[in-house]
Amino acid sequence: MKKKTTETLIVLLILLTLLPQIYAYIYPPHINPETAPEEETPSISILLAHALDDLTAQNFTETLKLINNTNHLHIPQNYKYILTRTTELLRQLTDTLKQIKETLRETETLIEYGKLKDAKAKLNETELLLKDANYTLKEVENAVNQLVQTLKLSSNPFKEKINETKNLLNQYTQTYLNLKQTVDEVLSKIEQGTLIQPNLTISTNTTKTPVGSTIKIHGNLTASNKTLPNTTITIYINEQPYKTVQTNENGKFETELKLPTIYIPTITIYATYKPRETEPYIPATSNTIKIKLIYQTPTITILNAPEKIRPFKNYTIEGEIQLNNTPLANWPINITINQKNIKTKTSSQGYFKYTINITTEPPTHIINIQISTQPQKTISSATAKITIPIEYINPQITVKTPKIIITGIKFKIQGTVKTEDGPVKNAAITIKIGSKIITTNTNKDGAFTAKIVLPLSTLSRKITVTIFLAPEEFWINTKTVKIQVTIINPITIIAPLIPILIPVTNTLKTKRKEEAKIVIEKEIIETVTPTAARKKEVKAKHPIVALYWETLEKIHDKIGVYPQPSQTLREYLSQIKERIKSIAEKFEKLTILTEKALYAEKISKQDEKLAKELHENIIEELKQ
Amino acid sequence: MKKAKIITLTLTFSTIFMLTIAYMMPSTDNYNPENPFWNGLKNLKNITNATQITSTTQLKQIIDPKHTAILILGPEKPFTPQETQTIKEILEKGATILVADDFGQANTLLKQLQIQCKFTQHLLVDPVFYYKNRKLPKIFHIKNTTWTKNVEELTLNYATTLNITSTEIEILANSSEYSYIDINMNDQWDQGEPKGSQPILAQTRIGKGNLILLSDPSIFINSMINKSDNTQLLKNIAKGKTVYLDLSHYKTTPHTKLKTAIQTTLNFIYVPEAKYTLVAATTIITLYATRKTKEKTEKEEVDEIEEVLKKHPNWNRKILEKLKEWRESFGTNRTTQNT
Numbered sequence: 033m034k035k036k037t038t039e040t041l042i043v044l045l046i047l048l049t050l051l052p053q054i055y056a057y058i059y060p061p062h063i064n065p066e067t068a069p070e071e072e073t074p075s076i077s078i079l080l081a082h083a084l085d086d087l088t089a090q091n092f093t094e095t096l097k098l099i100n101n102t103n104h105l106h107i108p109q110n111y112k113y114i115l116t117r118t119t120e121l122l123r124q125l126t127d128t129l130k131q132i133k134e135t136l137r138e139t140e141t142l143i144e145y146g147k148l149k150d151a152k153a154k155l156n157e158t159e160l161l162l163k164d165a166n167y168t169l170k171e172v173e174n175a176v177n178q179l180v181q182t183l184k185l186s187s188n189p190f191k192e193k194i195n196e197t198k199n200l201l202n203q204y205t206q207t208y209l210n211l212k213q214t215v216d217e218v219l220s221k222i223e224q225g226t227l228i229q230p231n232l233t234i235s236t237n238t239t240k241t242p243v244g245s246t247i248k249i250h251g252n253l254t255a256s257n258k259t260l261p262n263t264t265i266t267i268y269i270n271e272q273p274y275k276t277v278q279t280n281e282n283g284k285f286e287t288e289l290k291l292p293t294i295y296i297p298t299i300t301i302y303a304t305y306k307p308r309e310t311e312p313y314i315p316a317t318s319n320t321i322k323i324k325l326i327y328q329t330p331t332i333t334i335l336n337a338p339e340k341i342r343p344f345k346n347y348t349i350e351g352e353i354q355l356n357n358t359p360l361a362n363w364p365i366n367i368t369i370n371q372k373n374i375k376t377k378t379s380s381q382g383y384f385k386y387t388i389n390i391t392t393e394p395p396t397h398i399i400n401i402q403i404s405t406q407p408q409k410t411i412s413s414a415t416a417k418i419t420i421p422i423e424y425i426n427p428q429i430t431v432k433t434p435k436i437i438i439t440g441i442k443f444k445i446q447g448t449v450k451t452e453d454g455p456v457k458n459a460a461i462t463i464k465i466g467s468k469i470i471t472t473n474t475n476k477d478g479a480f481t482a483k484i485v486l487p488l489s490t491l492s493r494k495i496t497v498t499i500f501l502a503p504e505e506f507w508i509n510t511k512t513v514k515i516q517v518t519i520i521n522p523i524t525i526i527a528p529l530i531p532i533l534i535p536v537t538n539t540l541k542t543k544r545k546e547e548a549k550i551v552i553e554k555e556i557i558e559t560v561t562p563t564a565a566r567k568k569e570v571k572a573k574h575p576i577v578a579l580y581w582e583t584l585e586k587i588h589d590k591i592g593v594y595p596q597p598s599q600t601l602r603e604y605l606s607q608i609k610e611r612i613k614s615i616a617e618k619f620e621k622l623t624i625l626t627e628k629a630l631y632a633e634k635i636s637k638q639d640e641k642l643a644k645e646l647h648e649n650i651i652e653e654l655k656q
Numbered sequence: 657m658k659k660a661k662i663i664t665l666t667l668t669f670s671t672i673f674m675l676t677i678a679y680m681m682p683s684t685d686n687y688n689p690e691n692p693f694w695n696g697l698k699n700l701k702n703i704t705n706a707t708q709i710t711s712t713t714q715l716k717q718i719i720d721p722k723h724t725a726i727l728i729l730g731p732e733k734p735f736t737p738q739e740t741q742t743i744k745e746i747l748e749k750g751a752t753i754l755v756a757d758d759f760g761q762a763n764t765l766l767k768q769l770q771i772q773c774k775f776t777q778h779l780l781v782d783p784v785f786y787y788k789n790r791k792l793p794k795i796f797h798i799k800n801t802t803w804t805k806n807v808e809e810l811t812l813n814y815a816t817t818l819n820i821t822s823t824e825i826e827i828l829a830n831s832s833e834y835s836y837i838d839i840n841m842n843d844q845w846d847q848g849e850p851k852g853s854q855p856i857l858a859q860t861r862i863g864k865g866n867l868i869l870l871s872d873p874s875i876f877i878n879s880m881i882n883k884s885d886n887t888q889l890l891k892n893i894a895k896g897k898t899v900y901l902d903l904s905h906y907k908t909t910p911h912t913k914l915k916t917a918i919q920t921t922l923n924f925i926y927v928p929e930a931k932y933t934l935v936a937a938t939t940i941i942t943l944y945a946t947r948k949t950k951e952k953t954e955k956e957e958v959d960e961i962e963e964v965l966k967k968h969p970n971w972n973r974k975i976l977e978k979l980k981e982w983r984e985s986f987g988t989n990r991t992t993q994n995t
Binding site for chain 2: 062078106491492500510524530
């Protein structure tokens with residue numbers, strides 16, 4: 033049971049560990065595009081089907097949009113030519129069908145207005161377009177078949193769509209034939225006299241008139257030299273129905289037309305007549321009269337405008353408005369500055385003046401000023417536009433920094449910021465040295481000072497000090513100054529000396545020791561006397577020497593004879609031998625061992641033990 | 657003793673060799689700016705000259721946020737409140753930040769920034785407009801803005817979409833009308849899966865800064881950056897700015913960790929104190945070792961004569977030394993002749 037729980041836990045742990053990998057497998061952040069598999073069915077089939085759908089639904093704009101989007105399709109390089117040819121033919125077919133639809137609609141309108149000659153001309157044009165469309169459709173069909181075969185697409189949906197397109201073209205052809213038949217029938221009926229083509233003529237009392245004035249229009253509607261009384265005539269101005277009038281008993285009409293207040297050079301006027309179904313007439317359209325409109329356009333002249341604008345400074349824009357070289361006095365004008373509208377008037381001499389002061393940062397770096405006048409009667413509006421760039425100025429910054437900075441010691445970075453207008457006040461100064469950032473501001477004289485201490489943890493190196501200036505005024509550009517300085521850390525700079533100093537000190541110590549040893553050994557060898565053996569260095573050479581000296585001290589206490597500096601160990605032994613009879617033998621042995629300790633290279637542990645025993649025995653005996 | 661010395665030397669040189677190889681071998685991590693392979697960002701680094709950020713606190717060191725662009729691409733680790741605060745502060749000061757993500761952790765940042773938009777983390781598929789296959793969709797419904805100037809087409813790679821719920825966020829690019837979100841990842845559209853044009857690129861202003869959201873970070877990897885106008889989009893974002901690339905939100909492989917450690921060590925070694933200390937120490941150690949070896953050889957030579965003299969105190973030392981010299985010269989000559 034316990035084993036099972038452990039196993040389950042292990043499996044769970046493994047699964048938990050693998051969870052991110054499983055997630056990454058399901059949702060990889062990306063795949064290698066170069067090794068990514070290609071789609072089995074190229075997507076051109078979907079797009080082409082949709083394009084043909086739109087074409088048969090006569091959504092020509094959508095069809096053209098889809099054709100344009102084929103540029104974004106992924107097509108293997110080998111098949112690009114076939115696709116390009118197909119889409120180009122399809123584009124051509126779409127354009128032609130669009131034109132056919134348009135010409136058929138125009139023909140219908142022309143027939144509606146009784147312009148049979150023009151309708152016939154349009155029909156001829158349509159006939160050519162239909163021939164062209166039929167030819168292009170055959171080419172499209174061939175190209176689509178080729179594409180289907182090359183890309184191994186299913187041909188059925190395309191066959192269906194091509195047939196639908198053929199049907200559409202047939203529909204257009206049928207409409208064309210119907211319209212042609214209508215025109216031919218009407219013309220034939222006119223020839224036969226069963227239908228009469230009326231004649232509608234109009235005239236005006238003037239061909240030149242001021243804008244917004246009223247003109248008189250006279251008209252006459254006749255059919256086969258007969259007048260058509262009480263008939264409704266529609267008068268069109270610039271292709272738009274403007275007024276309807278009735279013919280009198282003589283088939284004539286007269287009306288006053290208040291022309292619209294539009295300031296264009298000419299307007300066109302014509303009239304139409306549409307017979308009732310019971311009447312044996314066809315519709316008629318009159319002659320077109322062009323009326324020249326008289327109006328005057330004032331001229332706005334900017335006399336004075338700044339080339340550049342600096343915010344918070346006053347600038348004057350001056351100008352004059354004239355009409356045929358005559359000043360327009362007290363004329364209302366609109367001044368628009370960056371979408372802010374100001375209404376004012378010209379002076380009695382036709383001058384205008386406006387003081388501009390920019391206080392807020394505009395979204396673009398330019399100021400758009402538009403001066404316009406309102407139209408009044410026969411004086412049209414006038415507009416003058418000027419664009420003035422905002423002057424962004426570069427500040428001058430001078431910085432003083434020490435070339436060498438020592439860590440742990442306070443140093444100063446000083447500087448001044450100015451422009452040609454004077455010092456830059458309250459500008460934010462950010463100083464960055466390594467990871468340390470200090471911020472300060474310029475004073476009223478544009479000067480700044482930053483006192484900085486670099487921590488002792490900063491390592492010695494060359495470093496770039498970055499000083500970033502951000503002025504309060506948006507028209508003064510920001511500026512960055514970079515200065516190279518050398519940081520010296522007095523603590524860490526000695527680090528390279530440590531590996532040099534350690535062996536040097538060691539070598540010197542060893543050398544000194546060796547020298548001392550040589551001197552001592554020389555001394556010992558040359559004059560090994562009990563006095564010399566008393567020296568600390570000699571005592572330290574071997575514990576036996578120390579034991580000898582301790583024994584000698586005790587002997588001296590007993591017999592009161594101390595070795596002379598000139599005496600050797602043996603000479604001293606000979607001198608006192610008689611006086612220390614009882615311990616003479618033991619002291620002799622100790623003397624020999626001491627000599628051995630002083631001269632010999634090596635001394636055995638046994639000798640040391642023996643010396644210790646001799647020393648203890650002598651001391652013991654001396655006490656008794 | 658000699659054996660131990662050989663083993664030590666072999667181990668030392670093997671370690672140095674192994675570390676050198678590890679350092680020289682390029683990284684294969686996703687979105688790594690040192691990775692020159694298909695999934696790396698080496699090309700992005702070369703184009704933008706991006707500075708790598710290994711900790712978000714480094715952003716506090718930026719002194720000119722208005723001329724700064726920060727790229728956060730496919731973060732794998734969630735953003736902490738402190739990190740979000742740092743990012744928010746720099747955004748408010750005028751920085752431009754591109755957050756591009758698909759199935760990563762960028763939503764943690766957007767949520768904390770209270771941005772009414774999130775990465776849906778569902779796969780965007782376009783069966784009509786794609787590069788090679790439907791999981792590499794092409795985007796061409798692109799609004800003309802500063803960021804998308806001269807960008808007519810983008811190619812994505814395993815992308816997701818943006819779910820925008822605020823009018824303050826401006827959509828800059830949409831997928832085609834034929835695209836759909838493949839929630840169940842079965843490579844086909846199913847009932848209930850959103851279809852039609854989906855937003856993939858958007859922007860919003862935070863303070864004086866711009867936050868750009870892109871639903872695919874992979875468009876900037878080495879194998880994708882040159883597809884369509886992907887490079888142009890990057891160039892537009894980086895134009896006139898110092899670019900920083902966030903690396904602090906990736907899970908790195910042991911190899912990359914080792915490389916980083918070596919690099920950190922090397923960087924430390926380049927510090928004058930460390931550099932000169934190392935040079936001095938190496939010189940001293942070499943000298944010391946040479947001297948020791950010399951002393952040892954001399955001692956061995958002396959010891960040999962001493963040992964003979966101990967056994968035969970009557971023998972002449974000078975003759976023994978002469979004999980030793982002859983033996984050595986004879987040995988050398990023999991060796992030369994043999995050679």
